[in-house]
Structure formats: structure tokens, C-alpha cells
Amino acid sequence: MIYYLPTHEYARIEDNIAYIGISKFAAQQLGNVVYVDMPEEGDDVTAGEEFGAIESVKAASDLYSPVSGAVIEINEHLIDNPRLVNEDPEANWIIKVEMNEPADLEKLLSPEAYAELCAKEQH
Amino acid sequence: MKTTCLHPRHTAQGALMSPFGGFDMPISYRGIEEEHRAVRGDVGVFDVSHMGEVRIHGERALDFVNRIFSGSLTELEPGKVIYGMMLNPQGGVVDDLLVYKRSDRDFFLVINASNIDKDVAWIMECAAAFGDGVTIDHQSDEWSELAIQGPNAEKTMKEVLGIDCSDLTFYTFKEFDRDGHHLLVSRTGYTGEDGFELYAPAEVIIAAWDALMKAGVEPCGLGCRDTLRFEAGLPLYGDELTDTITPLEAGLGMFAKVDKPDFIGRDALVAQKEQGLRRKIVGLEIDGRAIARHGYPVLDEEGNQIGEITTGYHSITLDKNIAMAIIDARFAALGTRLQVQVRRKTFPATVIKKRFYTPNYKK
Numbered sequence: 001m002i003y004y005l006p007t008h009e010y011a012r013i014e015d016n017i018a019y020i021g022i023s024k025f026a027a028q029q030l031g032n033v034v035y036v037d038m039p040e041e042g043d044d045v046t047a048g049e050e051f052g053a054i055e056s057v058k059a060a061s062d063l064y065s066p067v068s069g070a071v072i073e074i075n076e077h078l079i080d081n082p083r084l085v086n087e088d089p090e091a092n093w094i095i096k097v098e099m100n101e102p103a104d105l106e107k108l109l110s111p112e113a114y115a116e117l118c119a120k121e122q123h
Numbered sequence: 124m125k126t127t128c129l130h131p132r133h134t135a136q137g138a139l140m141s142p143f144g145g146f147d148m149p150i151s152y153r154g155i156e157e158e159h160r161a162v163r164g165d166v167g168v169f170d171v172s173h174m175g176e177v178r179i180h181g182e183r184a185l186d187f188v189n190r191i192f193s194g195s196l197t198e199l200e201p202g203k204v205i206y207g208m209m210l211n212p213q214g215g216v217v218d219d220l221l222v223y224k225r226s227d228r229d230f231f232l233v234i235n236a237s238n239i240d241k242d243v244a245w246i247m248e249c250a251a252a253f254g255d256g257v258t259i260d261h262q263s264d265e266w267s268e269l270a271i272q273g274p275n276a277e278k279t280m281k282e283v284l285g286i287d288c289s290d291l292t293f294y295t296f297k298e299f300d301r302d303g304h305h306l307l308v309s310r311t312g313y314t315g316e317d318g319f320e321l322y323a324p325a326e327v328i329i330a331a332w333d334a335l336m337k338a339g340v341e342p343c344g345l346g347c348r349d350t351l352r353f354e355a356g357l358p359l360y361g362d363e364l365t366d367t368i369t370p371l372e373a374g375l376g377m378f379a380k381v382d383k384p385d386f387i388g389r390d391a392l393v394a395q396k397e398q399g400l401r402r403k404i405v406g407l408e409i410d411g412r413a414i415a416r417h418g419y420p421v422l423d424e425e426g427n428q429i430g431e432i433t434t435g436y437h438s439i440t441l442d443k444n445i446a447m448a449i450i451d452a453r454f455a456a457l458g459t460r461l462q463v464q465v466r467r468k469t470f471p472a473t474v475i476k477k478r479f480y481t482p483n484y485k486k
Contacts, residue, residue: 002415031154033138034437035412053466055414057155057437058346079412 002090003066003108005075006117009067010090011097011108018067019093022054025118027089030056034084037063038074045071045097047104052094054085066108069099072109126324127172128267129332130244136336136343144236146173149344159350159439161341162314166273167237168335169343171320172328173236175263178229178247183256185227190386191249192222193370193379194465201226204309208376208389209245214369214395218242219360233305233322235360239263249387252329267328271335272318274483280319281306283338284331288319293486301327313348315355315482353434354441356406356478362417362433363404363447371395372449373404374477401475403455404433406477409444412437413465415472421448422462422469429454432463438479445479448474 001013008026011018027033035055045051045065053061073096079083084092109117125146133140138149149170151158163169179188194207201224209217218238223231234242243261250259271279280286288306291297296309311417312318321331336342349359358364363373370379371392380433381392409415415435420428430450438445445461454461459474 012376031151032156035414037413037468055437057350057439058150060416084411 001026002111003105004111004114005066005108006097007064009064011068011105012090012093013105016099017072018069018097018099019066020065020095020097021053021093022063022085023114023118024089025121027046027086030054030061030086031058031102033085034058036078036082036085038078039071041071041074043071045069047101047107054094062095064092067077067097067099067104068101069097071095072098125173125388127170128329129170129172132329132332132336136342138342139346141345143345144173145239149241151344151346152342155344155346155350156439158341158343158347159302162273162343162347162351163342163440164274166271166275166279167341167343167347168332169270169272169348170268170332171270171348172267172325174262174268175234175236175239175242176266176322177232177234177243178260178262179232179246179257179261179481180229181257182228183253184230186260187253187257188222188230188232188290189249189384190253191246192220193386193388194222194228194381195383196222196224196384196473199224201478202295202297204296204311205222206294207435208364208370208375209242209380210370210386210391211366212387212391213367214371214388214391215366216360216364216368216370216373217245217366219358219364221309222481223309225298228283237361252428265324266322267325268323269321269328269331269335270312270314270318270348271321272314273316273342274313275316276316276421277485279338283334284321286321291319294483310485311386314351315357315480316483317483336481341473343408349434350439351437354480355482356388356447358404359434362452363449368404368449369395372402373401399451402430402449403452404447404449405455406479407432407448407461407463407472408433408475409435409446409463410471410473412444412471413463413468414444415446415448415463415465415470420464421450421472422464423454424460424462426462426469429461440480443479445475452453
């Protein structure tokens with residue numbers, strides 16, 4: 001299952017693990033990614049709160065976590081090759097979180113609801 | 124929001140648009156990096172019709188413009204362009220601008236879009252205090268402007284636009300009529316490359332844009348205009364220059380001729396020179412991948428804040444993280460080790476020369 005925040009982060013859920021990254025739409029809007037500011041393994045993240053930032057040439061954008069829990073892995077490939085986010089944002093997740101509040105998912109957008117939001121933002 | 128005459132072209136061509144200086148302007152077309160590289164290696168065209176234009180003319184025009192402008196206009200030959208600033212009495216910068224000298228009685232000023240209203244009000248106020256013999260014509264609505272920039276700019280001007288610029292040296296201009304329209308072209312720019320700025324009425328600029336697009340010239344947005352000027356160490360009003368930063372602090376003292384006849388702000392600069400500078404704009408190279416953006420704190424090695432970033436990017440040409448910052452002058456020596464705070468983390472940084480990229484001007 002995949003869920004989205006209105007701020008364009010996704011959480012792909014496998015059991016109680018969330019793979020968190022940015023949507024294809026967000027990656028396109030940002031342009032080439034030059035740096036991903038990630039938390040450290042073991043840090044806690046909170047649903048709806050900022051956990052890092054993603055930088056394009058032009059600007060830095062905060063990243064918000066769709067779920068609460070502990071960061072169990074960061075995507076180390078992004079340290080030297082942040083542009084992987086542009087190539088395939090949904091395969092190249094940013095952090096992996098062990099969720100401690102499954103009810104968080106109920107507040108997130110379904111793929112259909114998120115697609116509608118993107119369509120609106122484009123116009 | 125104001126728009127330029129090319130606004131329908133930008134939206135039809137799918138440019139990413141954003142407000143700048145009161146105008147809805149293109150930030151990028153194909154991508155900031157691609158456009159940046161096109162200008163460094165070939166040629167690109169920018170819609171800069173948002174820039175403001177003011178004509179100052181009359182019997183006493185020379186004396187008046189000398190009074191409000193930091194550069195020396197008396198010795199400047201007609202047909203030449205000069206960069207400099209208008210200062211307030213405290214030595215802060217009202218705006219940085221180009222002055223085109225047609226004659227001692229006729230000057231053409233090109234000012235920043237974001238400052239048009241402020242500048243025109245300031246010039247009017249100064250003119251009222253100055254007295255007769257000078258007429259101010261605010262002409263921003265009459266002129267549109269393209270910047271054609273890059274090593275192949277001269278060739279493009281000739282082959283695509285039919286304008287032979289081989290007779291123009293760096294910072295000179297010429298004017299001519301074509302099909303009943305008046306055109307002004309100068310060998311100037313804001314990218315650190317050879318290039319030209321073309322001023323003309325909207326219909327001429329639209330036709331020129333269409334011809335450049337048909338010829339495959341890269342359309343460029345304000346995104347790469349900023350990354351290009353930054354690499355060349357050129358200031359942007361609002362970042363490196365403000366009402367409270369003097370040209371001396373900005374490292375632009377060579378454009379403020381304190382030895383020329385009196386001008387507004389001169390006394391403040393002389394006093395600042397005597398007292399010594401308390402802060403300076405420097406270049407920084409940052410270790411690590413984090414990008415130091417405008418307003419981020421600059422710290423000494425002990426962690427005390429000593430200034431802030433004015434502009435910072437991952438340099439496209441140099442592939443380094445660099446920034447300009449205004450800092451306590453005691454830390455401004457080349458090679459000084461400092462730190463930059465990027466969100467929750469700090470990164471080591473070193474003071475370097477702020478002309479990161481050596482411009483390729485055709486002198």
C-alpha cells in the first residue's frame with residue numbers, strides 16, 4: 001500500500017515498515033535534486049512533522065513524515081547520488097521507518113485522492 | 124502582478140513561472156542546469172523586460188546624474204556604459220544600475236525591477252532639490268529587453284537578428300532605427316560571459332524572441348541568471364546590496380569614486396573608509412553537500428554567529444558548494460576557517476575569493 005501527504009511525501013507500507021520518499025509529481029516540480037538532508041538512524045520522526053530537507057539548485061524544501069516511528073535506515077545511495085530521486089522517486093525512498101502508530105495511516109491520502117490534488121496544483 | 128510582453132510565450136512554452144520584482148517571470152524552461160551550461164558554452168536568451176528604464180536629459184543632466192550616481196560620468200565618452208550605484212546619504216545602496224551616456228545632456232539608466240517605484244521616487248526627489256535644467260522620463264513601459272548571452276552571442280546577434288555587433292567593445296552601445304522602431308544594443312550582461320542586451324519596443328522584442336526560438340537558441344529563465352551572476356561574483360540587489368549595505372562593504376568600492384565631484388552618499392563612504400570596515404562580503408567554500416542559502420547563519424570556529432549568507436548554491440560550473448556572505452570583517456581574510464549552519468547541522472567553510480568563476484568578457 002502507498003499513501004501520501006498533501007506536501008508530496010509518500011509512505012509505502014510493508015507490514016509495520018514505512019518507506020518514505022517524495023512523489024513523482026514533487027520530483028518533477030523540484031527539478032534536479034542536488035542534496036538530501038536526512039536524519040540519522042535511530043532518530044524518531046513524528047507524523048506531520050519535518051524530518052529533513054531536499055534541495056534543488058534553486059531552493060530547499062522541508063520534508064515531512066507521513067508516519068511516526070523510529071528511523072531504521074536511511075538511503076545511503078542518496079548521499080553521493082541525490083539525483084536518483086529524480087530518476088525514480090518511488091523506488092528511491094529516503095528513509096525507512098518502523099511505525100509505532102498505525103492509526104497515522106488513516107489520515108493520509110489514497111493514491112486517487114493524491115492524484116486529484118496534483119491535478120489541481122498543476123492548474 | 125505585472126507581466127512582460129513575452130509572458131504569453133513563456134506560458135505557452137511551458138516555463139516554470141514565479142513572481143520576481145512584481146512581475147510573473149520565467150524561472151526555467153528546460154532546467155536551470157541545462158540553461159546555465161548553454162550560456163557558459165554556447166548561447167542563451169533571457170527575457171529581462173522587467174528591468175526599469177529612466178531617461179534623464181537636459182542642459183544640466185551631467186551634473187545631476189553625477190550627483191545621484193557613484194561612478195564618474197564626466198570623463199565617460201558618449202556611447203559608453205558604466206555600472207555603479209545610487210546611494211542614500213548614509214552610503215547604503217538605493218539601487219545598482221547601468222548608466223548609458225548618449226551625451227552630457229542625455230543619459231539612459233537601467234534599474235532593477237524590484238526597485239522601480241522606489242528609484243523613480245528617489246530620482247524625482249533628488250531632481251526637485253537639484254533645480255532646473257534636468258528632465259526625468261520614466262520609460263519602463265516603453266522598453267522591452269532581451270539579454271543574449273554566451274560565447275556565441277555575437278554570432279547569434281548577426282545571423283539570427285541581423286544586428287552586427289562586431290564594432291561594440293565591452294560596455295559600449297549603439298542605437299539605430301529599424302522598420303520605424305528605435306533599438307538600443309549594448310555589449311553588457313549579468314552572466315560572466317560575453318553577450319548583449321537589446322532594448323526595443325515590445326513588438327520588436329517579440330519578433331526577436333520568435334526568431335531566436337526558431338534558430339534553436341536556448342530560452343533561459345531567471346533561475347540560471349542568478350546561478351550565472353553568482354558564479355561570476357556579481358551582486359544581486361536584495362542579497363549582496365541593500366539600503367543598509369555600502370558599496371565598500373560589498374567589495375564594490377571600485378564603482379564608488381569618492382574622488383569625483385560630490386555625490387549623495389560620498390561623505391558616508393569617506394567616513395567609513397577612515398574608520399575601517401566593520402563587515403565585509405566574502406566568498407565561502409563549504410565542505411560537504413549542504414547548500415548554504417540566503418539568511419543562514421555564518422559562525423566562527425567556536426560557534427559564535429559572525430554573519431549570514433547572502434547567496435549560496437551548488438555551483439553548476441565548478442561543482443562545489445559555495446556562497447557569498449556578509450560577515451564581521453575580522454574574519455574576512457582569505458583562508459579563514461568558519462562554519463555555516465544549515466538547518467540543524469553545521470558544516471566547515473573556508474573564506475575564498477568571491478569571484479568564483481573568471482568571466483569571459485570580450486574586451
